[in-house]
Amino acid sequence: MIYSEKVMEHFQNPRNVGTIEDADGVGKVGNPVCGDMMEFYIKVKDNHIDDVKFKTFGCGAAIAVSSMVSEMAKSKTLEEAMAITNDDVAEELDGLPKNKLHCSNLGADALHKAIENYREKKKAHEKEVDVKAHEEKKEKFFCPYCDGPVEGMEEACRSCHVELDRCDECGKLLRKDADKCPHCGATKIRV
């Protein structure tokens, strides 16, 4: 057999097959030209992957890789899940044939894309909530560094010209090059 026992086991009994209707993040990679397509769906709770499901069009290796990635990602923090590499997946499966190694790339990529998608959605959502709250209270935004007034959607402060961004965690304004959020204290604020 060209595949390890573990690959065959996951191929025969793939874990977490399916979709999540109200997924927090969705990652899609591949196309039929290269042979495989993968879709990952995640639910996030307290910065942890609470649930994960996948759908895969592809060979035995592609299906086993998807199943293994979904198992490895479950209950991990987003940071831990982002750190899962192609090599980790291939190793957990007791190796893959050389010409099938690209399948493990796809699996990790699809998961990472789902997490990125979640972070982007969250950031956009929190920015929206923040802007709305300020509008309702007729409050103005202030630059977190010079306290100058800003509209809330700009990419730079009009007073001190520092480049602005939104925290991935709380969605509040911060310096683009900040490594810690001054509002919520999150340290990993960027993908």
Add this chain to the structure above:
Amino acid sequence: MRRVYFDHIATTPVHPQVMEAMLPYLNDFYGNPQSLHSFGQETASAIESAREKVAQLIEAETEEVFFTSSGTESNNFAIKGMALAQKTKGKNIVVSAVEHQSVLHSVKSLEKSGFSVTEVPVDQFGLVDPEDVRKAITPETILVSVLLANGEVGTIEPVASVAKVCQEQGVLCHTDAVDAVGNIPVSVKNLGVDALSLAGNQFYGPTGSAVLFLKKGTRCLPQIDGGIQESGKRAGSENIAGIVGLGTAAEIAQKELGVWADKVRPLRDTIIQRMEQEMDHVILTGHPTNRLPHHASFCVKFIEGEAMLLNLDMKGIAAASGSACTSRALKASHVLLAMGLDHATAQGSLVFSLVEKNTTDDIDYLFEVFPEIIERLRQMSPLYPNQEEE
């Protein structure tokens, strides 16, 4: 577990009579056929008798049959040998888009030494139009190669008409008949070709034994240089047992071919009919009627071939696929793409090739396990339309 072999296009088992004929040449008779002593003469005459049997199967003259090691070698020998022998006349070669890799890669290799290649397209069934071949031929063209039957989709090509066009245009014509000889009647006289490749492992002969037919007077340079074996056309000590086996296989095929085809054709038709009736989103590939009698090929939509093969194998059923994931090069089948299928559909390629020894029970077993396999993989596929959404 029940085991069913539906991959005879990859290789057939060796016929018991073939094995029996071969055994003495692995044991009692071992002389080098090029030696003058009686040990050598015994094996030399065995080779000549095998040559006669192969010649009879394809209606060739004995001295037109050259033994090689595989269909691939025969194709390399024919394409490269004939092209190089004709290179002062011209440097263009015309091939169909659905040739075997051994033909396509041979012409590709010739391209590197200054030859040009024209590919003739095929229609949705994989059929070559002889008129397209005529249009492709230029004054530079020296050789045309169109296969007789396609191993991936089963379609039988109009090679006799192609050869007629070649004759009219004064161009040599080769046909790769590896998937055809031993399965359908093949006569080099009726086809009118200058060269034809065949292989023993397609009709109960041993693997590693094949033939190139070269019409008398056709110039073809050797591709293996050395001694004067095979009239100096193909050097190397002869694979005596393999050649004897191929001869016996040819002898059996000549007698049984019609009987085999009559037995296997209804089995093939049953697979095609049941696929149509019992499965959704499964399309037949290749020509519906003008196809090899033992060949049923499909594309199963929304899923990939290798995953199907692995699942079938777990149930003891051997089949084949032309999907990208199945090929080591990870390239989708050039045959299916040339027929106009999209990549996703081509990925679902599945080929069943039978022999007369297969039974309706084998087919019942296939349809017992296959729906579940398809359904399980489809449930996993992002391409499969969700029933609730439909």
